[in-house]
Amino acid sequence: MMCSVVAMSYTTEELEEKANLLRLDVIEATSEAKSGHPGGSLSSADLMAALYFSVMKHDPANPSWEDRDRFVLSKGHAAPVLYAALAESGYFPPEELMTLRKMGSRLQGHPVRGKTPGVEMSTGSLGQGLSMACGIALAGKIDGKDYKTFCLMGDGELQSGQNWEAAMLAHHYRLGSLIAFVDRNRLQITGNTECAMSLDPLPDKWKAFGWNVIIIDGHSMIQILEACSKARQSETNPTVIILNTVKGKGVSFMENNPEFHGKVCKAGEKNLAIKELRCGM
Amino acid sequence: MTGNKIAQRDYYGKALSCLAGTNPNVVVLDADLADSTKTSEFRKIAPERFIEIGIAEQNMIGTASGLAASGKTVFASTFAVFASGRCWEQIRLAVAYPKLNVKIVATHCGISVGEDGASHQALEDIALMRVLPNMTVISPADAYETYAATKAIADFNGPVYMRLGRSEFPAVTDENAEFVIGRASVLREGTDVTLVGTGQMVALCIEAAEALREDGIDAEVINMSTIKPFDTETLGKSLNKTGSLVTAEEHSIIGGLGSAAAEFLSREMPVPLEMIGTKDTFGESGAPDQLFKKYGLTPEDIAEAAKRSLARKRKLES
Missing domain, CATH: 3.40.50.970 (Thiamin diphosphate (ThDP)-binding fold, Pyr/PP domains)
Structure with a gap:
């Protein structure tokens, strides 16, 4: 099959620039929409750039290519950064990002399968993506395919029990092709995750469920690439990569500010954010 | 068989x-x-x-x-x-x-x-x-x-x-019958009242129809085996003939078959409707036949409901 699979030819620096580009898109699109979840989108931007421009085997011209790697955004509220990654890698024109959350747009407030090219599953209600990813990985196993299934979860959503049902299943069926990420930015709407409902010792929980656990700086492109490369080699056990991140990363006044979980920049803030992000490019 | x-x-x-x-x-x-x-x-x-x-x-x-x-x-x-x-x-x-x-x-x-x-x-x-x-x-x-x-x-x-x-x-259906999603089937033709059942209540509707015959009432029985999409065509055709309805389900009368029928009736052809089903209540332990009796799901209950529905129709007609 002829496929213009996204080449893994970007340098680390170029991937960092892509991450910054995704952040700019997130600020622009959510500001235009006047609603959305910029904080958790910014914390995931480095990972999303790595996945869509380097790690994943996929073809924006053929979103239903059967051998593609799959990605499930369990933390569906980070839709702006997923849409940015899809647009910038070629699934649809980046100009369309400005239609986010508007009537008639393909870019719904939370991801919808069948609505947006490249979106694999409908998410938005937290705690369900890992189960879906398990199903996708199981199908690959039944069919003897070697694609990988990636799933990005928020840390707060790990308070939901269904994740641990899925974690049990992934180990039980030895879904080595399943690679999960936890965006460990330590903030949820209520505030600090450890005050709302503590998750630590988080790595121990995953280890106890039989997963390979890798803990990295979620804003280090080199560490993300290395961890993904290591995870891809796992034959039997699923792997979770815990990304220590900063919510709102890249914009000084948004960093570690729980207010920007579900609140967007006002006009003046937007210009400041864009200025800061452009400086970083 | x-x-x-x-x-x-x-x-x-x-x-x-x-x-x-x-x-x-x-x-x-x-x-x-x-x-x-x-x-x-x-x-x-x-x-x-x-x-x-x-x-x-x-x-x-x-x-x-x-x-x-x-x-x-x-x-x-x-x-x-x-x-x-x-x-x-x-x-x-x-x-x-x-x-x-x-x-x-x-x-x-x-x-x-x-x-x-x-x-x-x-x-x-x-x-x-x-x-x-x-x-x-x-x-x-x-x-x-x-x-x-x-x-x-x-x-x-x-x-x-x-x-x-x-x-x-x-069993009440033909072992070799084809199943078409969304299509109800008339199992017994009648002219006075329509009994629509789903699940195992269909068998009880047939029993009720037999009992009603003793009383000189000619009941039509429909098997509504698809609840959604709801076959309004088959039901409407039957009601044009009988003008009164009983629904029977092993389910709450809130939100189930009876409700689906009521939604159709109120919109397109208001005729008297009596619902057989559990009435905003939980069940309890017991033998199934005891429970059917207590919760009003027996053929006798269906036959009584048919008489009520029929009486309401006749009152409207008079």
Whole structure:
């Protein structure tokens, strides 16, 4: 099959620039929409750039290519950064990002399968993506395919029990092709995750469920690439990569500010954010 | 043969074991109840396509959606209480919303579950599933129809909820009849009153019709084996003739078959309607026949309701 699979030819620096580009898109699109979840989108931007421009085997011209790697955004509220990654890698024109959350747009407030090219599953209600990813990985196993299934979860959503049902299943069926990420930015709407409902010792929980656990700086492109490369080699056990991140990363006044979980920049803030992000490019 | 007492779930298992051989795309999931739901019959033939989920219904639905998104025709089974209630929002987001090819086949519906009591008696599942956009809801009248419906939903691309009973009860349909999703069937023609049943209440409607004949009342009996989409054409045609209706379901009268009929009637052809079903109440432990008596689901209850419906019609006419 002829496929213009996204080449893994970007340098680390170029991937960092892509991450910054995704952040700019997130600020622009959510500001235009006047609603959305910029904080958790910014914390995931480095990972999303790595996945869509380097790690994943996929073809924006053929979103239903059967051998593609799959990605499930369990933390569906980070839709702006997923849409940015899809647009910038070629699934649809980046100009369309400005239609986010508007009537008639393909870019719904939370991801919808069948609505947006490249979106694999409908998410938005937290705690369900890992189960879906398990199903996708199981199908690959039944069919003897070697694609990988990636799933990005928020840390707060790990308070939901269904994740641990899925974690049990992934180990039980030895879904080595399943690679999960936890965006460990330590903030949820209520505030600090450890005050709302503590998750630590988080790595121990995953280890106890039989997963390979890798803990990295979620804003280090080199560490993300290395961890993904290591995870891809796992034959039997699923792997979770815990990304220590900063919510709102890249914009000084948004960093570690729980207010920007579900609140967007006002006009003046937007210009400041864009200025800061452009400086970083 | 019509009249044979057979459990629906046995024929679900039979149909699945047939599908195991004929349809390599079918994958079956169960949540620790395979021997009760009879998905174990599929496991015997295609263990590599049977996935034990454990007691984790929410994860079962999410996993089913991922498999379906990867091209599989997925059957997911457990008891109706858990299948419709425990993971309702998972069904909404992961199956109904993206219109994925998942068949939720729920056994042990209604109070005929008996001795296990109210915790295990699903009397709300039709309502819960019917309200979901994109969801098809099927409730076959007997084991034969269950077999045909299982084959039909395997060939249909989209989300389906099918509810089945635990116990053995008489077959009322033809063993070789084709099952068409969304089509009700007239099992007995009559001119005075229409009795519409679903699930095992269809057999009781036929009994009620026989009893009504003794009283000189000519009842028509319809098997509404698909609750959604609701076959308003067959029902409307019957009501044009009879002008009065009784619905009978082993389910709450809130949100189920009776409600679906009432929605149609009030919109297009208001005729007297009496509903047989549980009345905003939970069930309890007991033998199924005792429970049917206590909760007003016997052929006698249906016949009485028919007389009430008929009397209301005659009053309107006079």
